[in-house]
Amino acid sequence: MKLNILFIGLPMVLCAAADRPSERQALTDEIERAITLPDGAQPLNAYGRNYAFDGQGKVVATYLIPLLNTSLDEGCEVMLDNFESRPCTQNEIRELADAGASMAASQTPAGEVRWHDSPKSLHFINDGGCTQINVEYDVTARRVLAVECNGEA
Template sequence: MTKKQVPPVELLHRRASLRRSAAAILAGIGFGAASPVHSSGEPMPFVLNADFIAKHVEPKIKMPKGAHALTSYKRYYAVDRSRAGAVSVVGAFIHDVSAPGVVIVEMDDLPRRLDGGCDVIDVRYSVAARRVLSARCNGVA
């Protein structure tokens, strides 16, 4: 073996290490993992922002039958963390053509209405599954 040649076993170890590094990098930017991973290996907390909503949540929402256009609602979003660690984005949409748009709030500040028909839409998006779990009109009192 010359100085520049590397034994085949060491090459395999290097390749495996590169694959693990690439997977960690891709997971950190959102490919293959629900949330980025800190260099310590611990998952970083999910932070909701308007960009995430525009790119991942709203394009996947199928409005329920009888609902208005998505953009005609004031859309309130919050992060819901279960005790088991699951992270969901919860939305409460209130039909308001005079002031539509997106508002990010804490779970306790999410508007809660028990009626309103399709003037009020409740949405739940799973961050891990990357899909809308439900989008439904409220009942009518």
């Protein structure tokens, strides 16, 4: 009976152990050695890599190419209700710059890894093809379940 309890508890122990930073790094390395990126993907270091435990013995991840900071010197226009546009005001340009800086700060830089508390807090984009790679890894089986480019509209 004792053996059964230990065996059943083993996946929980593995996930709990992998919760420490050095174990997370070892698990990250294990996953990244095991995956083959899909056709059309960039090299692994081009992506900011975001990981989280799903609470069911798996790790889910999103690998994202960081958005480039666009220059507001390129022009800023506001679309009007009549489908015409007008130049942005200085205040609107400042607001856009602040929003862009905030978005850039929240991204995982290319080549870096971040672990998140929950899959719900993983960064993602809609569509985007291989700008986002979705990964699922079974910790107990030590096996990649999925590596796919995000969909395209």
